[in-house]
Amino acid sequence: AQTVTQSQPEMSVQEAETVTLSCTYDTSESDYYLFWYKQPPSRQMILVIRQEAYKQQNATENRFSVNFQKAAKSFSLKISDSQLGDAAMYFCAYRRRGNKLVFGAGTILRVKS
């Protein structure tokens, strides 16, 4: 069974600085998708970024980028130029067959002004 592990329950970053959130996963599949979701205090889940496993190039969306290491089964999220609005719970997720998502336990990100 696929599992997703986020080893950092909480992280803090100073406004305008860079922070990296860690995620590792376990799977025997070769083709899959990985996602980072953001859940602000409103609790609305928002897709931040996705990565297709067959693509070697790391995905980037504005200030958000990933470091995808397929052999190591690692999928970290880097947030550059952190803003107060980035404060939220961040979930790493793996998409298994049938479009079912497996989520990690989440990392709370606090942004200090």
Add this chain to the structure above:
Amino acid sequence: DGGITQSPKYLFRKEGQNVTLSCEQNLNHDAMYWYRQDPGQGLRLIYYSQIVNDFQKGDIAEGYSVSREKKESFPLTVTSAQKNPTAFYLCASSDQGSYNEQFFGPGTRLTVL
């Protein structure tokens, strides 16, 4: 505006009562999902449906039931058999394309007294 609605936002019920959570989408998506969120555990899949009149159990289906009579609606019933029903419940939907990102509703907080 296209989106997913869940109602009510907050729900209180007495122990032993069944309760039904509503989920409606106007995105014309074929697939719909129900997740449960508990503190420190991320989201876990309860049930999912890939087409009208068909649904499958997820990882934690015991004590829950669903129906999918219409494409746009996927109600979840929390029965008295669910031992610990107090949680935050999220509904999602996706189309059946190769990427098929899941879009989430705003959630319902269920408290059983």
